[in-house]
Amino acid sequence: MDKVIKVQGVTKTYNPDTIPVHALRGVNLEIEPGEFTALVGPSGSGKTTLLNAIGGLDTPTGGSITIRGQDIAKLSDSAMIEFRKQYIGFVFQAYNLIPVLTAKENVEFVMLLQGKSQEERATRVKELLKAVGLEDQIDRRPAQLSGGQQQRVAVARALASKPMFILADEPTANLDSKSTANLLDIMAKLNKEENITFLFSTHDQRVIDRARRIVTLEDGQIISDETIAS
Amino acid sequence: MIFKIAWRNIWRSKIRSFTVMASVLVGVWALIFVLSFTAGFINSYISSAIENEISHIQVHHPKFMDEKEVQYTLKNTTSIVDNISKNAMVKAFSTRIINSGMLATARGSRGIQIRGINPQEEANLTRLNEKLTEGVYLDATKSRNALLVSRRLADKMKLKLKSKPVLSLQKEDGTSISAAFKVVGIYELGNALFEETNVFVRQSDLSRLMEGEHNTHEVALLLNNMEDLDTVKNGLAATFPETLVQNYKEISPNVNLYESQMGGSTYVIIFIVMLALIFGIINTMLMAVLERTKELGMLMAIGMKRGQVFSMIVVETVFLAMISAPIGLLLGFLTVSYYSSNGFDLSAYGKGMEKFGFSDQVYLSLDVSSFITVTVAVAITAVLASLYPAFKATRLKPVDAMSTV
Ligand SMILES: Nc1ncnc2c1ncn2[C@@H]1O[C@H](COP(=O)(O)OP(=O)(O)OP(=O)(O)O)[C@@H](O)[C@H]1O
Ligand SMILES: [Mg+2]
Numbered sequence: 001m002d003k004v005i006k007v008q009g010v011t012k013t014y015n016p017d018t019i020p021v022h023a024l025r026g027v028n029l030e031i032e033p034g035e036f037t038a039l040v041g042p043s044g045s046g047k048t049t050l051l052n053a054i055g056g057l058d059t060p061t062g063g064s065i066t067i068r069g070q071d072i073a074k075l076s077d078s079a080m081i082e083f084r085k086q087y088i089g090f091v092f093q094a095y096n097l098i099p100v101l102t103a104k105e106n107v108e109f110v111m112l113l114q115g116k117s118q119e120e121r122a123t124r125v126k127e128l129l130k131a132v133g134l135e136d137q138i139d140r141r142p143a144q145l146s147g148g149q150q151q152r153v154a155v156a157r158a159l160a161s162k163p164m165f166i167l168a169d170e171p172t173a174n175l176d177s178k179s180t181a182n183l184l185d186i187m188a189k190l191n192k193e194e195n196i197t198f199l200f201s202t203h204d205q206r207v208i209d210r211a212r213r214i215v216t217l218e219d220g221q222i223i224s225d226e227t228i229a230s
Numbered sequence: 231m232i233f234k235i236a237w238r239n240i241w242r243s244k245i246r247s248f249t250v251m252a253s254v255l256v257g258v259w260a261l262i263f264v265l266s267f268t269a270g271f272i273n274s275y276i277s278s279a280i281e282n283e284i285s286h287i288q289v290h291h292p293k294f295m296d297e298k299e300v301q302y303t304l305k306n307t308t309s310i311v312d313n314i315s316k317n318a319m320v321k322a323f324s325t326r327i328i329n330s331g332m333l334a335t336a337r338g339s340r341g342i343q344i345r346g347i348n349p350q351e352e353a354n355l356t357r358l359n360e361k362l363t364e365g366v367y368l369d370a371t372k373s374r375n376a377l378l379v380s381r382r383l384a385d386k387m388k389l390k391l392k393s394k395p396v397l398s399l400q401k402e403d404g405t406s407i408s409a410a411f412k413v414v415g416i417y418e419l420g421n422a423l424f425e426e427t428n429v430f431v432r433q434s435d436l437s438r439l440m441e442g443e444h445n446t447h448e449v450a451l452l453l454n455n456m457e458d459l460d461t462v463k464n465g466l467a468a469t470f471p472e473t474l475v476q477n478y479k480e481i482s483p484n485v486n487l488y489e490s491q492m493g494g495s496t497y498v499i500i501f502i503v504m505l506a507l508i509f510g511i512i513n514t515m516l517m518a519v520l521e522r523t524k525e526l527g528m529l530m531a532i533g534m535k536r537g538q539v540f541s542m543i544v545v546e547t548v549f550l551a552m553i554s555a556p557i558g559l560l561l562g563f564l565t566v567s568y569y570s571s572n573g574f575d576l577s578a579y580g581k582g583m584e585k586f587g588f589s590d591q592v593y594l595s596l597d598v599s600s601f602i603t604v605t606v607a608v609a610i611t612a613v614l615a616s617l618y619p620a621f622k623a624t625r626l627k628p629v630d631a632m633s634t635v
Contacts, residue, residue: 055531058629077536078535081530081535081536086533098528100235112231113534157532161533
């Protein structure tokens with residue numbers, strides 16, 4: 001049981017009754033602990049659909065997704081929320097942070113939902129925001145941060161719950177190249193030093209270059225899967 | 231943290247929040263005003279009825295109230311008066327002979343109640359002496375068979391000071407007797423019904439004419455303190471079991487009706503205002519929820535349970551009400567305070583009201599209980615109104631957060 005994520009024959013068809021769109025056509029994928037994997041492919045190839053399915057945000061039409069031995073299709077709606085809270089961290093492309101909370105509070109929020117103690121939250125929030133290089137901006141709200149800074153807060157928040165892995169759907173899509181490099185540095189560092197598993201989708205060649213495994217989707221199917229020797 | 235988020239969310243869309251707050255504020259203010267106005271209106275009716283006509287308690291022969299026959303007198307007026315005058319809870323009292331008779335002038339005649347009073351007692355009890363618009367009170371004239379009529383009756387019957395209409399009255403033996411009375415004063419109370427059917431004469435003149443044992447039909451008394459109403463009433467009833475002792479509500483069905491209806495109509499008004507508020511709030515909060523679809527989806531994606539999302543929206547709505555309701559209460563309080571001492575002038579709208587014993591100046595009545603009622607009503611309104619938008623919020627899918635702008 002050393003697989004973090006196990007995707008078996010997953011299919012997804014949108015609008016099955018009207019104009020069916022086959023977004024995923026039998027995807028098999030296994031992710032092991034500590035991987036730093038990029039999901040690439042042309043627009044409409046099914047990257048977002050696959051990440052949503054793995055994150056339990058959407059249910060696949062067929063196949064199964066097993067996370068640390070648990071078939072997530074068997075979880076009820078509220079059990080899935082609980083499961084996500086415990087094991088999965090998310091970084092979205094946009095609408096990542098709670099706009100009315102400061103950087104610090106955004107990171108703390110997840111731990112609060114988990115019922116962590118005040119001291120534990122305080123230490124960890126500091127630690128995490130330092131890790132993403134934002135120790136000076138902890139009291140700013142998202143609107144007062146740049147896009148890159150916001151994504152770094154999002155990474156810190158995704159990590160706050162100590163998840164097994166982090167799913168990131170085009171985390172750098174709205175960032176300039178400097179911020180992109182910066183975010184990637186942080187992700188790579190967390191991956192290396194703390195062995196945090198990342199699975200992210202991207203269009204960006206600079207991001208792809210940093211990945212240690214590249215899974216390519218096309219038309220809802222995996223057409224290549226290469227591991228970069230380090 | 232949910233409270234913190236909810237609190238800050240309120241200030242995100244200021245215009246929308248202010249719309250909700252303003253409507254809650256106006257609703258609260260309006261409710262306070264209407265409740266206090268109704269209470270003031272009814273209270274003024276009741277207190278003027280008590281003051282001018284009924285007093286707090288009346289004692290009669292058990293059959294008198296039904297039949298008003300002249301023979302149903304109180305057989306022991308003296309001991310009743312003796313008892314009452316020793317009672318410290320009683321402020322004033324008056325004994326009356328009441329005779330259903332006729333008043334005739336050259337213009338015609340009409341049925342009236344002739345009230346034979348002891349001028350000093352009546353002045354103490356109803357301050358009738360202060361309610362004269364013309365002429366003098368019964369104790370300020372030496373003329374025999376002096377008569378007080380109301381302005382309305384005087385106009386109807388073309389009576390003036392010094393006019394001499396003829397009053398016919400019943401004697402206890404069933405025969406009747408007529409005598410000329412002289413109008414010495416004209417009174418005005420503000421209740422047309424009473425005024426058109428009641429004239430006042432001296433008790434001594436009446437009993438002389440009636441030739442019987444001049445026992446009275448009615449003893450009316452006013453208390454120092456309304457709270458002693460039952461004590462005094464029950465005390466009298468126990469001491470004089472052969473009489474009928476009634477409080478003002480039993481005597482005047484109108485007063486009783488208004489007092490009890492006040493509750494009912496109040497709730498109808500509260501209900502209507504609440505309903506209007508509920509729809510306003512639902513509408514705005516629904517907008518607030520739909521606008522935040524992606525954000526709410528994200529919250530659920532990162533582990534916020536549906537129940538927590540639900541309570542967040544409810545708390546937001548309740549916060550809005552909690553901010554504005556106290557302001558509305560305060561404004562309501564100020565408005566009511568002002569009109570409770572200065573009176574709200576209805577004369578422009580309510581010329582006819584006086585006919586029924588309502589005065590055209592309403593002194594709003596400030597009542598703690600209506601403030602509590604309104605607060606509770608608004609709290610319920612806010613919670614009710616938040617339920618649907620909150621429910622809608624929980625129906626959003628976290629997957630929506632993933633999709634790009
Ligand atoms: N909610 C939906 N309803 C219907 N069709 C959808 C929906 N979401 C995605 N699709 C379709 O499913 C296919 C896969 O979409 P998906 O968003 O997974 O692609 P993607 O690889 O993430 O593309 P991009 O790089 O543009 O983000 C596309 O053809 C898309 O049009
Ligand atoms: Mg996508």
